[in-house]
Each structure stands twice: as structure tokens, then as C-alpha cells.
Amino acid sequence: MTEQTGTKTLENNNPSVFRRYGSQMGIIGVGLFIWFAFIFAAPDVFTDYRIYAAFAQTTPQFGIIALALTFVVITGEMDLSFPSIMALGTAIFCLLVKAHVFWPVALIFAFFTGVVCGLINGYLVAKLTIPSLVVTIGTSFLYRGLELVLMSGTGVPLTEDMYPEMHALLRMPLFDFPIQTLWMILFAILFAILLNRTKFGAHVFLVGDNPVSARLMGINVVRVKILSFILVGVVSVFAGLLTSFYGFYFWPTTGDGFLLNTIASVFLGGTSVFGGTGSILGSFVASYIVGAINAGIVSAGINAFYTQLCFGLVIIISVVLQTIIDRKVRKQSITSN
Amino acid sequence: MNTTISKDTRDKPVIELINVSKTFGEVKSLSQVDFKVYPSEIVGLLGDNGAGKSTLVKTVMGFHVPDKGGEIYFKGNEINDWSVSRARSLGIETVYQERALCEKQSIWRNMFMGRELRNSLGLLDVKKMRSESEKLMKEHMRFTSTAVHPDNTVATMSGGEKQGVAITRALYFEAELVILDEPTMGLSLTETKKTLEFVKNIKKAGKSAIFIDHNIFHVYPIVDRLYVLDRGKIAGVYNKQDISMEELIESLYEVARTGKI
Numbered sequence: 001m002t003e004q005t006g007t008k009t010l011e012n013n014n015p016s017v018f019r020r021y022g023s024q025m026g027i028i029g030v031g032l033f034i035w036f037a038f039i040f041a042a043p044d045v046f047t048d049y050r051i052y053a054a055f056a057q058t059t060p061q062f063g064i065i066a067l068a069l070t071f072v073v074i075t076g077e078m079d080l081s082f083p084s085i086m087a088l089g090t091a092i093f094c095l096l097v098k099a100h101v102f103w104p105v106a107l108i109f110a111f112f113t114g115v116v117c118g119l120i121n122g123y124l125v126a127k128l129t130i131p132s133l134v135v136t137i138g139t140s141f142l143y144r145g146l147e148l149v150l151m152s153g154t155g156v157p158l159t160e161d162m163y164p165e166m167h168a169l170l171r172m173p174l175f176d177f178p179i180q181t182l183w184m185i186l187f188a189i190l191f192a193i194l195l196n197r198t199k200f201g202a203h204v205f206l207v208g209d210n211p212v213s214a215r216l217m218g219i220n221v222v223r224v225k226i227l228s229f230i231l232v233g234v235v236s237v238f239a240g241l242l243t244s245f246y247g248f249y250f251w252p253t254t255g256d257g258f259l260l261n262t263i264a265s266v267f268l269g270g271t272s273v274f275g276g277t278g279s280i281l282g283s284f285v286a287s288y289i290v291g292a293i294n295a296g297i298v299s300a301g302i303n304a305f306y307t308q309l310c311f312g313l314v315i316i317i318s319v320v321l322q323t324i325i326d327r328k329v330r331k332q333s334i335t336s337n
Numbered sequence: 338m339n340t341t342i343s344k345d346t347r348d349k350p351v352i353e354l355i356n357v358s359k360t361f362g363e364v365k366s367l368s369q370v371d372f373k374v375y376p377s378e379i380v381g382l383l384g385d386n387g388a389g390k391s392t393l394v395k396t397v398m399g400f401h402v403p404d405k406g407g408e409i410y411f412k413g414n415e416i417n418d419w420s421v422s423r424a425r426s427l428g429i430e431t432v433y434q435e436r437a438l439c440e441k442q443s444i445w446r447n448m449f450m451g452r453e454l455r456n457s458l459g460l461l462d463v464k465k466m467r468s469e470s471e472k473l474m475k476e477h478m479r480f481t482s483t484a485v486h487p488d489n490t491v492a493t494m495s496g497g498e499k500q501g502v503a504i505t506r507a508l509y510f511e512a513e514l515v516i517l518d519e520p521t522m523g524l525s526l527t528e529t530k531k532t533l534e535f536v537k538n539i540k541k542a543g544k545s546a547i548f549i550d551h552n553i554f555h556v557y558p559i560v561d562r563l564y565v566l567d568r569g570k571i572a573g574v575y576n577k578q579d580i581s582m583e584e585l586i587e588s589l590y591e592v593a594r595t596g597k598i
Contacts, residue, residue: 197461202461216433218451219450
């Protein structure tokens with residue numbers, strides 16, 4: 001026992017890589033494990049690059065939102081309205097182009113729609129302090145309803161001749177690499193810098209950890225939360241466009257089925273539901289795990305009914321493991337070892 | 338009411354509150370309070386639980402906005418858009434009773450909360466904040482245990498160490514005025530002694546402090562002037578040389594019984 005105590009002191013003296021990046025390493029481990037399991041189950045499929053090309057095209061459609069949602073979850077809030085914002089922003093884009101607005105201008109208005117949606121969510125949650133689950137269930141119907149009314153429930157074809165630039169930006173592979181994943185990597189780098197290397201990012205952690213302390217130290221809690229919701233709004237519109245151009249068609253139901261995948265990615269990535277901790281890297285890796293389970297089960301020749309079962313197991317086991325590791329780390333006091 | 342004003346000849350007060358009231362719904366937590374702190378002066382704030390000490394401190398700090406009609410002056414200039422970030426940028430720092438720490442975050446994030454250091458690109462200078470935190474913990478707080486590492490989360494620290502972070506944070510930024518709201522609460526004897534030593538050093542450095550503590554034996558020896566607060570009102574102001582500790586204790590009992598001195 002005495003020996004153990006000795007090593008503990010050493011560890012405390014300089015927090016080990018494991019202590020600092022434990023949950024990120026955990027999620028990467030889970031990802032590798034699932035990958036090897038799939039290779040083992042269906043070696044033919046999972047040694048073929050095409051299966052990876054398929055993940056790489058579809059995962060970012062919700063993964064990019066998971067990256068932005070990480071900010072909101074770290075502040076201790078939740079946004080359930082992003083699937084509706086995906087559809088509403090894309091609808092605005094389609095309608096404006098149909099009304100002969102130059103496409104880049106339409107794009108700006110589409111993103112602006114995302115800003116307004118996020119602003120409404122953030123204002124109601126942060127300024128009026130209504131629980132975010134309640135607010136965003138409400139705005140989810142509001143934005144979806146508005147979109148359905150605007151589109152009268154009809155879809156819009158998004159062919160390559162009509163939108164050559166948009167297809168080049170959002171769908172066509174770049175140097176034979178799926179451009180969707182390039183976007184996801186770009187967003188991940190930008191968001192990691194935003195979260196870890198800016199004042200705003202620092203305040204996101206502090207606000208989620210203890211909003212009263214943050215206010216006492218002069219941090220504008222309302223502003224930080226509103227900005228986080230706006231980030232999700234804008235990124236949702238981008239993801240809506242990405243999804244629609246991938247399918248060459250805008251469906252008024254765009255975003256349906258994205259909700260649970262996206263939220264699962266954030267939690268699987270180690271971001272705490274209580275706020276205050278989380279990482280972009282975690283959400284990034286977790287998104288691909290979620291994407292891989294969805295596509296991988298079927299590709300591996302396992303009955304598709306197993307998808308959800310497997311999905312549920314991975315999420316529950318990962319979250320339980322993270323919680324246990326977390327408790328272990330926090331229980332250690334510097335002096336009382 | 339004892340209103341000794343013998344400081345007229347001195348500089349302008351660092352902070353001055355005139356006729357400040359603060360109402361929460363139906364409750365009047367502060368009622369027409371006049372309060373000031375001069376440069377290199379330590380002011381003690383005494384009063385029972387619920388007397389309004391914390392409310393007064395949070396009003397000075399810009400956390401609470403006073404009711405209409407109250408005036409706040411910083412070094413003689415009236416300030417209308419008082420806020421925590423404004424107060425901190427002018428050099429007022431507080432060690433709160435509740436410590437105001439974010440426990441899941443690292444020491445360096447807590448140390449620089451709301452005042453993060455940035456490099457020329459506008460990005461956080463994490464390296465500098467880490468090394469500064471380490472230096473401060475060792476030199477300033479004299480943490481003898483080498484276990485203190487800037488990347489450790491505050492949740493892993495003892496009560497005294499947490500208080501150390503809160504105090505160091507307030508002193509690091511070379512504040513003009515440091516407010517300490519019951520800083521010795523929950524501390525061990527040695528930690529208390531160390532904290533009181535800090536308060537004395539503030540005065541030596543030519544800065545001011547507001548010192549709030551339940552324990553009159555802590556407050557009396559180090560302050561220059563004393564305010565006694567009762568049910569949101571200033572019940573008395575004393576220069577220390579005009580009142581002995583025994584008289585002070587006597588009048589505190591009197592206030593508690595009657596609300597008057």
C-alpha cells in the first residue's frame with residue numbers, strides 16, 4: 001500500500017496524460033475496438049476502401065452539427081431544434097434561388113436564418129432562463145412548421161447543372177477524397193481552436209461548470225450561451241445543405257432521423273450532460289463510431305435489426321465507463337493521498 | 338449614530354457609495370447606505386447574518402445593480418454603467434464567501450477566470466497562464482506541497498487550497514481594492530493566520546481592502562476603520578483608535594438587541 005501511495009503522489013505532481021486526456025483516449029479506444037470487431041466479422045467488406053468512402057460521405061452530415069452542439073452541451077444546455085433548422089435554412093436557400101436571387105446571396109440568407117433561429121433559442125434559454133429542453137422542443141415545431149408552410153410540403157431538385165458550384169463545394173470528392181469529411185476536419189480544427197484557445201471557449205467551460213461563479217467573475221453568461229446556440233444554428237444550415245446536395249434533392253423532411261445520432265455522438269464523445277467538460281476531438285471520433293455502427297452492421301451482413309441494439313450497448317457501456325473513470329480521477333485529493 | 342469623519346484631509350476615496358439601496362422583490366437588503374474606502378485603508382465590515390454584508394460587497398463589485406437614486410464613485414468619478422467586468426478592469430477584486438470557483442476546471446482556468454491572457458493573435462496564451470499559475474501558487478501562496486500543479490482540477494484540492502486559489506486570484510492582478518468576504522471561513526489555524534497576513538500585506542503595498550468576518554478577533558487587529566451593518570442599514574462607523582475591542586463587542590450586542598447604537 002505504501003508503494004502505491006508513493007506513485008500516486010508522483011502522478012498528482014504532474015497529471016499524467018491519462019488523467020488529462022482520459023476520456024478522449026477512452027473514446028478512441030472504443031472506436032478502434034469497434035473497427036477491429038467489424039474487420040473480424042466481415043474482412044472482405046472492411047478491407048475495401050469503398051465502405052470507408054461511404055462513412056466519410058454520410059457521417060459529416062450529422063457529425064458537423066455534433067461538433068457545434070458540443071459547445072451548447074458544455075454550457076449545460078441542450079438543443080433539440082437543429083433538425084428543423086437544417087430544413088428551414090435549406091428551404092430559404094431553395095426559395096430564394098427559385099426567386100432568381102444569385103446563389104451566394106441566397107446562401108448568406110440561409111446562414112442568416114440559422115443565426116436568427118439560434119438567437120431565438122439562446123435568448124429564450126439564457127435571458128428568460130426557460131429550460132433549454134422545453135424551449136427547443138417548442139422551436140423545433142416552430143421552425144419545422146414554418147418550413148413546411150413555406151414549401152407547402154413539396155421538395156426541390158438540386159441538380160448539378162443548376163448548382164455546379166454548390167455541388168463542387170459540398171458533394172464532389174476533392175482529389176478523390178470525400179469532401180464531406182474534409183469539411184468535418186476543417187470544422188473540427190476551427191472549433192477545437194475556438195473551444196480551447198479563445199476567451200469565448202474558456203467562458204463556455206466556466207459557464208457550464210458554475211454559472212454563478214462565472215457571473216461573479218464578470219463573465220457574461222447570457223452572451224456566451226446565446227453565441228453557442230447561434231453556432232449550432234449556423235452549422236445546422238450548413239449540414240442541411242450538405243445533406244440535401246448529397247441526395248440531389250431537398251426534402252421538406254430533411255433532418256428527420258438526425259436528432260438522436262447527433263446527440264448520441266456528443267455524449268459518446270465524453271461531453272458531460274451536466275456541463276463544464278467536453279471535447280471536440282471526442283465528438284469527432286464518436287460521430288464516426290455512430291456512423292460506422294449504422295453502416296457497418298448492415299455491411300457486415302448482420303441483420304439490420306441489430307443496429308439499434310448494438311448502438312445502445314456501445315453508448316451505455318461507454319458512458320458508464322467514462323463516469324467510473326471520471327469519479328476515480330476526481331476522488332483523489334492533492335493533499336489527502 | 339457615530340459618524341466620525343477624520344479622513345477629509347486624505348485623498349479621494351477609492352470607492353464611495355452614496356445613498357445606495359438594494360431591493361429584492363419585497364425585501365430591502367440595503368437601505369440608504371453611505372460607504373467609502375480610502376487608499377491604503379483596511380475597512381472592516383461587521384454585522385449579523387442577513388445584515389446585508391454580502392449584498393453590499395456584491396453591489397460594490399457591480400454584481401447587483403443598486404436601486405434608483407444610489408450613486409457609486411470610483412476615485413471621485415461617478416460611474417453609471419457599473420458591472421463586474423468594469424469593476425475588475427478598474428482594479429477591484431473580490432474573494433467571495435462562496436469562493437466563486439469552477440471546480441471541474443483546472444487551477445489555471447480558475448486563476449484567470451474572466452481575465453484570460455491572450456497572445457498577439459488574440460488566442461489564449463495557455464502556456465503563460467499555466468506557468469504564471471504555478472509560480473503564484475508556489476511563491477505567493479507558499480504552497481509547500483510540490484503537489485500543486487496548474488493542470489489539476491480545483492475539485493481535487495482541500496478547502497484551504499481552494500481559498501488559496503481565490504485569494505491569489507484576487508491579489509495577482511494588482512488590485513486597487515481587494516474585498517474579502519469571510520475569507521477565513523472553514524480554514525485551519527495556520528491557513529487563517531496566513532490569510533490574515535495577506536490582508537496586512539495589502540495595506541503595506543499601498544492598496545485598500547474591505548474585510549468581512551464573523552470573528553471580531555480577526556477583524557479588529559488589522560482594520561483602520563469599521564462599519565457595523567444591521568438589517569441593511571449602517572448602524573455605526575468607527576475609527577479604530579476611537580473604540581476598544583471591548584466597547585466594540587458591547588455595541589455589537591446592543592445593535593443585535595435593539596438595532597441601534
